[in-house]
Amino acid sequence: MQGIIYMQLKKFVVTTVGKDDWTQLLDKSGLESRLYLPTNTYPDEEFSTLLSAISKASDRSRSAILEEFGQFVVPELFALYGTFISPEWKTLDLIENTEQTIHKVVRLRNPGADPARLKTIRRTIDEIEVTYDSPRKMCSLAKGIIHGVAAHYEERVSIDESRCMLMGDNCCKLYVKKEVI
Numbered sequence: 001m002q003g004i005i006y007m008q009l010k011k012f013v014v015t016t017v018g019k020d021d022w023t024q025l026l027d028k029s030g031l032e033s034r035l036y037l038p039t040n041t042y043p044d045e046e047f048s049t050l051l052s053a054i055s056k057a058s059d060r061s062r063s064a065i066l067e068e069f070g071q072f073v074v075p076e077l078f079a080l081y082g083t084f085i086s087p088e089w090k091t092l093d094l095i096e097n098t099e100q101t102i103h104k105v106v107r108l109r110n111p112g113a114d115p116a117r118l119k120t121i122r123r124t125i126d127e128i129e130v131t132y133d134s135p136r137k138m139c140s141l142a143k144g145i146i147h148g149v150a151a152h153y154e155e156r157v158s159i160d161e162s163r164c165m166l167m168g169d170n171c172c173k174l175y176v177k178k179e180v181i
């Protein structure tokens with residue numbers, strides 16, 4: 001995973017828990033004095049180890065942390081890749097275009113980056129089906145990002161996960177529905 005994601009994870013811990021806690025988490029994870037640079041790529045195991053440490057320290061599940069982190073990271077993603085986001089898009093349009101447009105650009109800009117390969121089917125104007133099958137098994141991050149994107153557009157969505165890799169399925173299926181506020 002790219003350094004920018006680790007830098008955001010650090011910001012997430014520092015703002016939601018405390019500055020010293022990040023240093024302690026690094027120590028506990030065997031990553032003393034680790035510095036993350038935005039465009040460098042770091043092993044996924046490090047992200048997983050840090051996630052487990054945050055989960056243990058906060059007594060919350062990895063999924064809950066990932067989902068919250070997903071929402072947290074969205075403003076930075078918009079800031080970095082905003083030029084590739086059409087001003088006409090809303091939440092479901094952005095999700096529909098993430099693979100062909102945004103994640104594609106992420107891969108082109110940083111050959112080390114490997115964002116999730118999402119498949120989408122726009123069921124109706126208000127519903128989209130997302131298939132996620134990354135070996136990282138971080139569908140909770142996807143759910144958090146989706147809620148964060150909705151918050152950006154001042155919309156609200158419900159997500160129904162009918163299949164999940166963490167439950168032994170070969171992919172996660174997220175049915176995202178725009179709610180009428």
Ligand code: HEM
Binds near residue numbers: 113116141142
């Ligand atoms: C503003 C729009 C978005 C931007 C700029 C963006 C960018 C990125 C970047 C930079 C990464 C890290 C890649 C790496 O370090 O290798 C990533 C990963 C990821 N993205 Fe996106 N993304 C966007 C929207 C979305 C949406 C809408 C979803 C879900 C529907 C999503 C799901 C994920 C997931 C789950 C990962 C983690 C990698 C994995 O699970 O294999 N992203 N994205």
